[in-house]
Amino acid sequence: MTNILLVEELERSFDDLLAVAGVSFFVESGETYGLLGPNGAGKTTMISMIAGLLEADRGSIRVAGQPMATTSTAAKRAIGLVPQDIAIYPDLTAKENLAFFGSLYGMRGAALNARIETVLEIVGLRDRADDRSDQYSGGMKRRLNIAVGLLHEPQLLILDEPTVGVDPQSRNAILESVEALSTDGMSVLYTTHYMEEAERLCDRVGIIDNGLLVAEGSRRDLVDGIGQNDTVHVSGTGDLRSATEALRSAEGVVQAAEAHGVITVMVDRAAGRLPSILATCGEAGVSVTALDVSEPNLEAVFLHLTGKALRDET
Amino acid sequence: MRQMLRIASKDLKQRVRDRSVFIVGIVAPAMLALIFTFAFGDVLDPSGSGFEATYGFVDLDGGDASVGLGEVLAGIDEDQFSIESFENVAAAEAAIDDDELSAAFVVPEGFSESIGSGTAVLEVVGNVDAPVGAGIAVAIAEGYADAVDRVTLTVAGSLAAGADPGELDEVIAAASSVEPLGSVGAITTGVRQMDGPTYLMAGMAVFFLFFTVQFGVASLLEERRVGTWGRLLSAPVTRAQAIGAKALVSFVLGIVSMSVLMIGASIGLGADWGDPLSVAVLVILGVLAATGVMALVSAIAKTVEAAGNVQAIIAVALGMLGGTFVQISQDGGLLSRLSLITPHHWFIRGLNDLGGAGAIGDIIPSIVGIGSFAAVTGGLAVWAFARKETV
Ligand SMILES: Nc1ncnc2c1ncn2[C@@H]1O[C@H](COP(=O)(O)OP(=O)(O)OP(=O)(O)O)[C@@H](O)[C@H]1O
Ligand SMILES: [Mg+2]
Numbered sequence: 001m002t003n004i005l006l007v008e009e010l011e012r013s014f015d016d017l018l019a020v021a022g023v024s025f026f027v028e029s030g031e032t033y034g035l036l037g038p039n040g041a042g043k044t045t046m047i048s049m050i051a052g053l054l055e056a057d058r059g060s061i062r063v064a065g066q067p068m069a070t071t072s073t074a075a076k077r078a079i080g081l082v083p084q085d086i087a088i089y090p091d092l093t094a095k096e097n098l099a100f101f102g103s104l105y106g107m108r109g110a111a112l113n114a115r116i117e118t119v120l121e122i123v124g125l126r127d128r129a130d131d132r133s134d135q136y137s138g139g140m141k142r143r144l145n146i147a148v149g150l151l152h153e154p155q156l157l158i159l160d161e162p163t164v165g166v167d168p169q170s171r172n173a174i175l176e177s178v179e180a181l182s183t184d185g186m187s188v189l190y191t192t193h194y195m196e197e198a199e200r201l202c203d204r205v206g207i208i209d210n211g212l213l214v215a216e217g218s219r220r221d222l223v224d225g226i227g228q229n230d231t232v233h234v235s236g237t238g239d240l241r242s243a244t245e246a247l248r249s250a251e252g253v254v255q256a257a258e259a260h261g262v263i264t265v266m267v268d269r270a271a272g273r274l275p276s277i278l279a280t281c282g283e284a285g286v287s288v289t290a291l292d293v294s295e296p297n298l299e300a301v302f303l304h305l306t307g308k309a310l311r312d313e314t
Numbered sequence: 315m316r317q318m319l320r321i322a323s324k325d326l327k328q329r330v331r332d333r334s335v336f337i338v339g340i341v342a343p344a345m346l347a348l349i350f351t352f353a354f355g356d357v358l359d360p361s362g363s364g365f366e367a368t369y370g371f372v373d374l375d376g377g378d379a380s381v382g383l384g385e386v387l388a389g390i391d392e393d394q395f396s397i398e399s400f401e402n403v404a405a406a407e408a409a410i411d412d413d414e415l416s417a418a419f420v421v422p423e424g425f426s427e428s429i430g431s432g433t434a435v436l437e438v439v440g441n442v443d444a445p446v447g448a449g450i451a452v453a454i455a456e457g458y459a460d461a462v463d464r465v466t467l468t469v470a471g472s473l474a475a476g477a478d479p480g481e482l483d484e485v486i487a488a489a490s491s492v493e494p495l496g497s498v499g500a501i502t503t504g505v506r507q508m509d510g511p512t513y514l515m516a517g518m519a520v521f522f523l524f525f526t527v528q529f530g531v532a533s534l535l536e537e538r539r540v541g542t543w544g545r546l547l548s549a550p551v552t553r554a555q556a557i558g559a560k561a562l563v564s565f566v567l568g569i570v571s572m573s574v575l576m577i578g579a580s581i582g583l584g585a586d587w588g589d590p591l592s593v594a595v596l597v598i599l600g601v602l603a604a605t606g607v608m609a610l611v612s613a614i615a616k617t618v619e620a621a622g623n624v625q626a627i628i629a630v631a632l633g634m635l636g637g638t639f640v641q642i643s644q645d646g647g648l649l650s651r652l653s654l655i656t657p658h659h660w661f662i663r664g665l666n667d668l669g670g671a672g673a674i675g676d677i678i679p680s681i682v683g684i685g686s687f688a689a690v691t692g693g694l695a696v697w698a699f700a701r702k703e704t705v
Binding site: 048051052053077087091092096103148 | 317320321324327328331332540541542544545546547548549550551552553
């Protein structure tokens with residue numbers, strides 16, 4: 001297998017803030033690689049450098065064997081970028097948006113039109129193709145945003161949190177299209193802070209936090225790496241922060257972190273620890289409203305590696 | 315180049331769809347010029363040249379030569395110039411002080427006889443409040459003096475109350491800005507000035523030009539706002555191509571707006587702009603100047619709104635200073651010196667210099683004036699874009 005993307009020692013600061021702190025990874029041809037990390041982890045900064053929009057301070061990027069920099073038009077030909085923020089012309093129709101971006105890659109005539117029909121089909125926008133995109137719903141705009149990235153059949157499709165702020169139905173449609181593309185052999189670099197998306201789509205996942213790649217591998221590798229621990233989610237009201245503190249030092253607890261009203265606790269085995277978890281929460285003045293136990297997953301991996309919860313309202 | 319054209323044609327499609335560029339680039343200037351023409355029609359005298367002057371003629375000599383000058387004066391265009399005879403210099407000067415005259419020609423006693431001896435002196439008394447009219451009088455006299463040969467010309471300013479003796483220089487300067495006349499007979503055709511409606515149309519066209527070109531370069535900030543700028547640059551497009559496309563769109567919009575207005579004015583108002591090549595040079599340079607300064611603002615501004623505000627202020631300030639609404643008196647004061655930096659001033663002056671009969675050689679000062687503005691602002695814009703970080 002050849003590498004479609006090779007990133008080495010990539011680094012970038014904004015003033016004093018080290019947003020990407022020396023990251024190396026590669027994406028194999030045909031593979032879907034996920035970058036999983038919370039808000040502000042540095043995902044978009046990495047993507048911007050990989051797509052040639054931002055100069056790196058240090059390190060190197062090669063796309064399809066070509067060095068990537070802000071001036072590298074050859075390397076840019078090989079990528080299709082789907083930016084985190086919707087980037088389409090509101091005063092043009094879906095077809096016009098696609099036709100314009102297609103022309104920048106040298107596509108034209110019947111081949112371009114046929115390809116436009118195909119991508120509109122993929123993202124399910126065929127029946128609205130001649131409407132101006134400012135008349136679309138948020139989800140439809142997101143789908144057009146993706147269609148533009150796919151249009152020229154890039155060797156590497158880069159999606160930066162393509163499902164943020166999308167209703168569940170559109171979100172599912174987006175995930176299905178990405179799955180279909182991946183099945184067809186397209187190489188994909190996918191960033192997200194949703195554990196479920198990374199688990200569902202990606203062959204391998206890189207976990208990033210504070211600009212660093214803290215672990216990398218297939219879901220199985222990563223989960224195996226944290227041992228046979230279970231994850232318990234405790235929802236409740238009250239002083240969750242001090243309850244989390246107390247849980248950290250409780251017996252059998254490997255890690256605990258709190259975010260958005262939920263405490264995520266990693267324990268050696270859930271079965272025997274639930275009573276003591278409840279008791280500890282109670283002592284800390286938290287009244288527990290819900291409790292669930294899950295198998296080890298990427299979220300647990302993240303908690304294990306960083307001591308922080310990856311959670312976000314879904 | 316091809317990428318640049320692709321982006322530019324996409325932009326033009328968007329601008330055409332938006333329509334506001336037509337309002338700013340064509341409808342508004344045309345409407346305003348027409349409204350002003352009707353509102354100030356009398357002042358502007360749409361039927362004539364718009365410029366009028368009355369000259370005094372004081373003949374203390376009564377010889378052949380002075381009769382000759384009297385005939386020359388009587389022969390000049392009656393629509394624009396009228397001649398009144400005065401008994402003596404004092405009466406003529408009084409009329410000048412009352413602003414009834416732009417200037418007076420004084421033929422001293424013994425003038426005809428002294429011509430042969432080389433001591434003949436012809437005097438022009440100019441009205442400092444009418445520099446253009448006085449300047450033309452000096453030119454007429456110069457032409458006469460040249461033709462008759464060996465006549466010395468003296469120019470005096472009227473001693474109007476409060477008149478600054480320094481202003482006299484201005485009269486002389488105005489005289490020297492008038493084309494040297496080959497012969498006395500050429501006087502009337504040598505007077506160059508756009509007529510009222512033509513002046514207004516030229517002023518409005520160049521005033522709005524600075525708003526029109528914004529639709530090109532400012533869309534760069536709009537693309538940044540909607541996120542498409544980053545997407546453009548993730549495609550095989552260089553920053554220079556993308557920025558160049560925006561400048562190209564500005565240029566095209568500016569040229570279209572100016573062409574429609576100026577051609578429209580020739581058809582609708584009978585405006586005679588003069589030598590097409592010279593006019594084209596003025597228009598192209600004017601559009602480049604407008605594109606340059608607005609590109610500079612787009613390079614520096616952070617948001618569409620900020621750029622729009624600054625661009626409007628610049629367009630209005632340059633337009634006012636440049637005399638697109640009211641002619642700025644070229645009295646050597648601060649305002650008149652400031653007006654020299656504006657492309658508007660040089661554009662209008664260039665058209666005046668062409669005045670229907672001039673050629674490219676007559677507009678060299680305008681070419682230099684507008685060209686410098688375009689080069690400086692354009693150069694600064696390129697520099698500002700280059701030092702800015704990507705996206
Ligand atoms: N242009 C910039 N100027 C200054 N700081 C920036 C800039 N872009 C990003 N940062 C900072 O760099 C860090 C990483 O940001 P980045 O956008 O890469 O995170 P992210 O992982 O994409 O987050 P999210 O999930 O919220 O999109 C953040 O602290 C952010 O504030
Ligand atoms: Mg991001």
